[in-house]
Amino acid sequence: MRKRVAILGSTGSIGTQALEVVEAAPERFDVVALAAGGSDPGLLAAQAIRHEVELVSVAKATAAQDVQLALYAEAKRRGWSEGDHRLPKLLAGPDAATEVARADVDVVLNGMTGAVGLRPTLAALETGTTLALANKESLIVGGDLVTSLAAPGQIVPVDSEHSAIAQALRGERIEDVQRLLVTASGGPFRGRTRDELADVTPEQAMAHPTWDMGPVITINSATLVNKGLEVIEAHLLFGIGFDRIDVVVHPSSVVHSMVEYVDGSTMVQASPPDMRLPIALGLAWPERVPGSARACDWSAPTAWEFFPLDETAFPAVRLARQAGEHGRTAPAVLNAANEVCVDAFVAGELDFLGIVDTVGAVLAEHLDDPDVAHADLTLDLVLEADTRARDRARALVEEAPMRSNTVTAPGGTRA
Structure with missing residues (x-):
């Protein structure tokens, strides 16, 4: 049976890649609802018409008319003017994404950016829907409000690091975990001293060496704030104390995270950097979607390098630990x-x-x-x-x- 899916943040990096996953596996997923900010009405309309969704929302009420016109134009371009298809219902305003999160679906993928994703996250959990969570901020900001609402297994992490940890924990006992190792690429400024970061420009901070992400997450990766947030997220998702969650720098981003066990064994999840793999897992969990992304080429010489985090140049992880431990x-x-x-x-x-x-x-x-x-x-x-x-x-x-x-x-x- 195909899963009914709602995608929040559909015109962003996570949302567009999620739709690629759906299009590659149409026998597994039906997209029935989309939510976006409203800054790209043409793209949102094209997504809605292509997938014949039932419900569309925009956060900016002023963008509603532009989206409606774009829907008509896209429908006409696809030959819908004959009346064979119905246009989706359109919601607008700051609470519109929350309404989409309450839709009658099997999975809500929250790919929004920032704390604005909190109310939709809570709404999805309240309905009992599986929440594929890429909007880490809602879990971090909501903390116990989110975790207390979630049934066991209801939140499926989509961040590549936490997806990796979830995979490495499959079939294992949480009491056998020694520590979690969250990997960081180090961003574009790995190896620089604090003094060498003084003149960094936004353009330089946006030039991530291994991942193609939205602007906020990319800059957060450059400051390592993103990694600090992921430490808090790991604590909340897996119930592991902050003293047993470490960050290790891994420039190639092939190892997405690791779980070290009490007997000295370490489980590693590795794949080329491609968000479509954790997105597909988030949508299909606990099943895997064949062909979601390419695998590692083990026939080619490969070297994995790991380095300690320089917390003098990049103190963001330390700050995040402080915030997370206080709660x-x-x-x-x-x-x-x-x-x-x-x-x-x-x-x-x-x-x-x-x-x-x-x-x-x-x-x-x-x-x-x-x-x-x-x-x-x-x-x-x-x-x-x-x-x-x-x-x-x-x-x-x-x-x-x-x-x-x-x-x-x-x-x-x-x-």
Whole structure:
């Protein structure tokens, strides 16, 4: 029986690759609902018409008319003007993706970016639907709110690292796990000292050596904030203490993560870097989808290199551990401040080192405030902490001097 699928973030990197997986295995999946931000109405309409979905949503209400017109144009281009097919129902507004997450489907793939994915994640779990989770931020920000809602096995990780861990844990006892080893490519600046990162530009930070990802995740990979978030995610997904989750740098990104067991054995999941493999597993779990991605070529000489993480140049993982160990709203503060700082860096308002430095300052202030740092976790407190952290990060960005010699000149050019 084919699985009915809803894809949140359909026009982003995860969403477009998920649709490639579906198109390669049409006998296994039916896409019945799509959600997107609304910045690319033409692509969203083409996806909806191609897959004959029942429901489409956009977060930007102002984009609804553009999407509707694009749907009509795409339908006409495909010969639907004869009335043989029905156009999908269109929802618009900030809660539209949450409504899609409640659709009558077997799997919700949350491929949204950022904390905005929290409400859809909660909605999918409340309905009892399998949640293929690529939106790590919703788990990290929601913490116990998310894990307490999830039935055993209801959340299937789509991040390649956590998909690798889930595969390496199959058939094993969690009490036999010595530690989890989360691999990091090291990003485009592996081997640089902190001083050598001062003049990094957004263009350089976007040039990831092994993965093709969206802009936010790519820059998070350059700062290693993404890896810090993944450490928190691993703790929440698998119930392993932070003292038994390590990060190791593996530049080729062929080994996606490892599980070390108490007898000295280490289980490795390896495949060429291609998100279609963990996406296909997320959609079909516990089954595998043949031909999802190419396998390693074991006939060619291959060398795997691993290096320790330089936490002096890249302190983001340490900050994430601090937030994760504290729990409550601290991970939400970490994530919110980072989202603001990444936007500021891309806009030329903050230098590269300022991203993690500012995040650290916002987190430290939060942890020093007993009224908010030690309160029991509720959705309202998470959202309040998120807003407060964004406001504080913006204020610190405005106050921060640009340490880089690269500045933005009038008209948006670099001087």
